Amino acid sequence: MATVEVLLLLAVAAFLAGLAGSYLGIGGGVFLIPFMTLALGMPIKVAIAVSLIGVIATSSGAASVYVRDHLTNLRLAMFLEVGTTFGAIAGAVVGILVPNVYLFLTFGVVVLYAAASMVRVAETAKDRAYRGGEGERPLVKRLNLSSVYFDQEDQGVYRYRVDRPGAGFGASAAAGVFSGLLGVGGGFIKVPAMNVLMHVPVKAAVATSNFMIGVTAAASAFIYYSQGLVDPSLAAMVIIGVFTGTNLGTRLLVRSKAADVRFLFAIFLTGLGVAMAARALGLFGGVL
């Protein structure tokens, strides 16, 4: 049984994970798993199980607010979830066939490239605006993926066109592979895929990613739960902490400047990319 100190530390960490997760459109598993294994010395299986619960809490808590505020693109989410769930199934197979080293190295490079693109290419109100139906791919038109969102930053309603549905679908499948392997939400792939590849405004991308990650995490979480691997006391502290964190994070996002969100996301991706590459190359004793 965990001590009171451990429970309280975990709640604080979960609060921060929920805050960052809801602001960046990720589940927060990439923060929680290393914290639980490295700082609290828990076994990796316990950490993954509890982190999956945290991902669901971040997703549900944050997504509810973003859906209400019309930031989330519900159709795009459903379209990409098809890719993600296929990817999650493939992940079980890929994990056996391909050594983790190559996976980490590939994702490290991809994530660093995405970070560079997010900093280099500016997102302005003018870029986001377009006239309805103009230059849409047939699939985007058929599935009615383009949407509008309300930006509190400048009180503007922006209509945006979704580009490259095929590439976005593929990237979501890759995110599914990763979440199947590691017990994370995969938001760190979905947000750049939507923002950089599909040209979805960053706030809408964050909201839509947050909306999606809970579904894939729920399937894995249920498996861990039914096998008795979820520690309900730790999970409870994580849920309570994350819930409090998302209440703050969602409020911050809707008011933030799009450029700031992209910059912070790029910093996050850079750290993650370096950590992944380091893990693949066996640097720092492979602790990251």
Next chain:
Amino acid sequence: MITARARLRVVQDRIAALRRAVLTEVEDINRLIYHILRGGVVVSVAFLLFGFILAGLTGLPLPDHSTPPRSLGPLLVQFTPAGFLNLGVLVLIFTPVARVLLSLLSFAEERDRAYVLMTAIVLTNLLISVVLLA
């Protein structure tokens, strides 16, 4: 001239009514998803807090492993911390699944075949991955 203007007004009114109808529909499904997701988390947190309060009052130990749904009944009836902490976690796990089911219903109501198909695929995939990994 007057009739032409009157006709134009009728057309304008119809367009406005149509726009209102579309907006309320979108608004409805957004509100519903908001309530499902928010409600799921709030109910879960309420059960968890109750579990911790029970642990404080009764001095019973906190659980360190999850109890499968079918053996949860007795723990809840006896008002143990383990029962309510497990229940809270389970409610949270099923929240996103409830959301996907709701999406399926709303797409079916709109007779949007492509999206009904996609949502059905997502649900099937979730089931397959549960069976595959278990």
